[in-house]
Amino acid sequence: MSEWTIGVIGGSGLYAIDGLEDAQSIRVDSPFGEASDDIVIGTLHGHRFVFLPRHGKGHRLSPSDVNARANIDVLKRAGCTDILAISAIGSLREELPPGQFVLVDQFIDRTVHRPSSFFGTGMVAHVSMADPVCPRLSALAGEAARAAGAPVREGCTYLAMEGPQFSSRAESHMYRAWGCDVIGMTAMPEAKLAREAELPYALVGMVTDYDCWREGEDHVEVGAILAQMQDNSAKARQLVIELAKILPARRESSPIDTCLDFALITAPDARDPALLARLDAVAGRALRAR
Ligand SMILES: CSC[C@H]1O[C@H](OP(=O)(O)O)[C@H](O)[C@@H]1O
Numbered sequence: 129m130s131e132w133t134i135g136v137i138g139g140s141g142l143y144a145i146d147g148l149e150d151a152q153s154i155r156v157d158s159p160f161g162e163a164s165d166d167i168v169i170g171t172l173h174g175h176r177f178v179f180l181p182r183h184g185k186g187h188r189l190s191p192s193d194v195n196a197r198a199n200i201d202v203l204k205r206a207g208c209t210d211i212l213a214i215s216a217i218g219s220l221r222e223e224l225p226p227g228q229f230v231l232v233d234q235f236i237d238r239t240v241h242r243p244s245s246f247f248g249t250g251m252v253a254h255v256s257m258a259d260p261v262c263p264r265l266s267a268l269a270g271e272a273a274r275a276a277g278a279p280v281r282e283g284c285t286y287l288a289m290e291g292p293q294f295s296s297r298a299e300s301h302m303y304r305a306w307g308c309d310v311i312g313m314t315a316m317p318e319a320k321l322a323r324e325a326e327l328p329y330a331l332v333g334m335v336t337d338y339d340c341w342r343e344g345e346d347h348v349e350v351g352a353i354l355a356q357m358q359d360n361s362a363k364a365r366q367l368v369i370e371l372a373k374i375l376p377a378r379r380e381s382s383p384i385d386t387c388l389d390f391a392l393i394t395a396p397d398a399r400d401p402a403l404l405a406r407l408d409a410v411a412g413r414a415l416r417a418r
């Protein structure tokens with residue numbers, strides 16, 4: 129078995145992955161509450177993969193109700209070394225039509241109703257989010273997406289909105305003026321939490337619609353999104369298989385693996401033992417080191 133364990137978070141339209149050998153469905157408890165669903169662990173081309181459907185089986189959970197802390201915590205507990213997130217997104221750019229896959233490398237976070245940190249009173253941490261995505265995993269995901277037959281655009285900025293309603297036209301125009309390329313409702317605080325858990329994170333977005341900014345474009349509706357999602361999700365499933373094929377046997381360490389070494393600030397005698405206990409998975413390595 130290789131040194132990688134890739135956690136795949138499947139978004140709207142991606143509720144399972146294909147080809148997993150020795151797949152086992154496992155419920156993992158988290159001190160941060162209920163994860164979206166049981167995880168499925170198996171092997172693909174000699175690498176361990178762990179799958180979690182972000183909205184749960186049957187798409188039970190609204191974006192605001194996805195417990196991103198529990199999701200990242202259970203993936204860490206399951207031994208994931210890296211996280212590949214896959215999401216349906218709206219396009220804010222003419223040149224990113226439905227069916228386009230994008231590699232997100234920046235975010236603007238406009239979510240408001242979600243716990244966005246594992247840390248807090250009794251154990252404060254400040255991680256850097258200057259470069260929120262792991263370039264190594266993102267590049268591998270891009271290569272895999274191309275091998276799966278998807279058109280791929282790098283370097284996109286993702287606007288994370290609260291939802292569940294889609295944007296107004298004024299908001300959609302404003303996000304374009306801010307320089308955003310795509311829009312979705314779930315990658316934040318997921319990406320922040322992955323960084324706090326020292327998990328390199330990459331996000332592949334699959335365009336389903338042009339949101340509502342475009343002249344002559346109807347407003348966005350779930351029906352049209354679902355139709356595009358079917359096509360996208362077949363390619364996303366193949367992308368995961370292609371990723372397993374190209375992952376190198378060795379996983380060189382990433383600076384993200386140890387980023388909490390520069391982030392924990394609370395003095396040992398001011399730390400809250402109850403919070404430390406909850407942090408056993410996400411920050412156990414760093415807390416034991418200091
Ligand atoms: C069904 S369209 C809106 C829905 O799809 C995206 O979810 P995910 O990122 O999990 O693929 C978007 O963020 C919304 O939650």
Ligand SMILES: Nc1ncnc2[nH]cnc12
Pocket residue numbers: 216217218219289294295311312313336337338339340348353
């Ligand atoms: N237009 C859109 N806005 C927000 N999230 C989306 N997910 C897919 N399309 C979207």
